[in-house]
Amino acid sequence: MDSLDLEVLKTSAGWIADGHRCQLVTVVKTWGSSPRPVGATLAICDDGTVVGSVSGGCIEDDLIEHVRQHGIVRQLPEIVSYGISADEAHRFGLPCGGTIELAIEPLHAASGVAELLARLADHQLVERRLDLRTGAVSLQTAVPNAVLQLDADSLVTQHGPRWRLLIIGASQLSRFVAQIAIAMDYHVIVCDPREEYRGGWNVPGVQLLHAMPDDLVLDLQLDSRSAVLALTHDPKLDDLALMEALKSPAFYVGAIGSRVNNAKRRERLLQFDVSAEQLSRLHGPVGLYIGSKTPAEIAISILAEMTAVKNGVPDALQIQHADALNQAA
Template identity: 50%
Template structure:
């Protein structure tokens, strides 16, 4: 593999582990900061083998080739992690394939052994949310619990990236709105589960890359939403289904919980959930009516509104707001 291929983090780490186990030199490149337009966000990874083979991506342009050549020739790597800047001016941006005027700050880190990568992969395979922290003063990489941390952070002391279970969206109730919301959420790399135990709502043409569940809604919340990287939205128009899901969702670690319906429907739901024993502080977590107020009427617009609300909550959790 001589050109960079976009790869999920576990796949990239597995490739780096195998290279290290075979005695190869390996560098891990991390996007630290971007200015202007940039195809890859902070936290994106690229792994480079000593012969210039690569997996992952940090720019989507020619930066990868430049990095590979410099690493192969010995200009990069060795010693402590080093910061490398690209695209400082318009001419450099064009030469490297960056959007015009864009800038990119990268951290180049030489991986010394396979064992730390094996330890990280073991924890990921066990379903843990893990924070990998690189101390810039010593170069030491350490593993920590990932809960309650932003996805990525970088300062003068350390660079920390959280890895683990994918962001996921559980939709209670199938139908046109659920399908629209599922399609949009897949574009943002959510794992989407549509749960509807009602026989009449079984979809004869299930969406590709979407999981379907016939569990009861409260069981589905327990099964799929055990991490803070979960969002739950009730869409069934059936209080029995929605209330089952919400009674469990509101005591779960999910970062977003929303319910479809009008303000009058939301008020009635609030009273029902209080009667079920939920507390006002728990009910305050519920976004109802779900989504940002954009005047939406059609199913696609409502889906857009809900996904915008989910995105705002996720960015706030990640420290992006």
């Protein structure tokens, strides 16, 4: 399963390859509440077909209707605003007085969409610079944590690589974690060298690998858009993966287990080549306390904590963990 914005790029590339005219719409600024964040995209084909989303639907309807009535006639990018007046805000489903600003860009072979997709497939973080005066596009390696930039002359957006989640262990809990993570647009990989666990695994869209966890962590070359979850309760598997993951730039490394078992795990890892600073990055017991009792609820708590870390929520604002969460697993 692709993320929504990746699907927009892939669909646009297909339209261009088939000789259709199409345009890319990007949210570049919002005021007040907005159903879609800055950077969200939508593409419209010359036949009115649309993929992606930039609002709750009303703005999409207006964009589609314009294409159906007039075709795609833009030759150069244009910045368009919706919802400036109270009447428009009501019409387009925006809060009264709210505004959303869009960049509408006609796409063609020189727009670099195919090259951008190739770079994303190679797990690169890419900056796309659009010259608003000429429509020229250039691609280069992006700086981590950069944000969309718009001025009178150019629009700079960042793309990929897709967020990745490596799960150690093909357990029932892993199944729920994987399903939720896929819905959140993660590329999910499950690793379990135990044949008895792999045999019953069947989660569409999840890559299941038979490998030693520590070897796979090294092979994947984890980056700042990668997360690792050790969910086997087996130190021989979990500890090996954690030992290598904690040395990587992965934004999140977590392990299932009670507080007592987590303390023992930390003692073991310190006996290996893991520093105290690296060990401080370990989230264990894993997940936020939400009174979880079932594997599905525990999966939600784990993804909630992982999302908080991904979005830079300070630890002090996160709900404290309780033993019952991991003991229930």
